[in-house]
Amino acid sequence: MKYPFPSGAPDLARSFLDRLRTAYDTFRVTRRERRNRADVNISPVGKIRPLGTTDVPLVFVTHNDIALLKAFLQHYRQLGVTRFICVDDVSTDGTREALLNEPDIDVWTSPVRYGRARRGRNWRERLFSEYGSNRWYLNVDSDEFLVYDDCFGRPLPSLIRALEAANLRRMAAPMLDMYPKLSEVAGGQSFVDRPWQFSRYLDGNSYVSTLTKRGISIKGGPRGRKFSEDNELIKYPVIYWDKRCFFGSSPHQPLPYQRNFPSVWGAILHFKFFTNYKIKITEAAEGKQHYNSSEHYQKMMDVLHREGEIDFSYDQSIRYEGPQQLIDRGFMTKIDFPQER
Secondary structure (H helix, E strand, C coil): CCCCCCCCCCCCCCCHHHHHHHHHHHHHHHHHHHHHCCCCCCEECCCCCCCCCCCCEEEEEECCCHHHHHHHHHHHHHHCCCEEEEEECCCCCCHHHHHHCCCCEEEEECCCCCCCCCCCHHHHHHHHHHHCCCEEEEEEECCEEEECCCCCCCCHHHHHHHHHHCCCCEEEEEEEECECCHHHHHCCCCCCCCHHHCCCEEECCCEEEEEECCEEEEEEHHHHHHHCCCCCCEEEEEEEECCCCECCCCCCCCECHHHCCCCCECEEEECCCCCCHHHHHHHHHHHCCCHHHHHHHHHHHHHHHHHCCCCCCCCCEEECCCHHHHHHCCCCCCCCCCCCC
């Protein structure tokens, strides 16, 4: 399977034997998850409210993301999110205080750090259980901005109806790392209302995609191209969570695996490289909360020490112009929205 999609849609053709392997792996790993499941120490800061039947909830994890927080909340409120449920991982930059001032946000904390909570998977599973199964959630981090076909004209309830009409229980969305061009940054930057006004570019052709028995895999992007990272980029940020769901061994391949081959795709604009990217890289490298003790952030630190900046741009960098552009270029799919009643 090629990504971006040459024909505008993913080729998800799989044999009966492939589907059988997926079903068996779902059975095997689900049994393990149920057997080994342990409660996680997590508690709310202040009062929390149950979700209403019409709420569109978003679960996210954050750590020192005050630079993006205002834009993050604005973006998802515009998409139709009505409730935010957050785990603040010991922020010290004012993020927690800002969250507590927002009436539509429930804030949770834990004495367990992100890495020991299985990179946040234990926290998320606990929150889904706490707020209720058998409903749709958005599931992202605070530097991830979901976009999809006509997302600013068709809010999330319309997207969910389209997924249900297609008999889908989640939507795929690769993380597209966004980055600035150093020549533009050197020319000066005024205040930006949306993060893509600073980190304007994404890779056009550096991705490798495969179909595995546990779902779609997409790797590469600017971090893969420049630092040989093997990080998984696929996520399922819009997900129907029920009693069959677990995150298993990866947040990128949730159980049951049969649901990880959807025909409807959005994209996540990932702002790891925003105005404060040097601080964030240093923090991640020293905190060692990410995969393999943040090994890939150590590589970035080496470049920062040697060159002072990280230039991700190359001859196939694309300047982001909006969701329709991502559809036209095959990063996302068009969506067959049901007719509104």
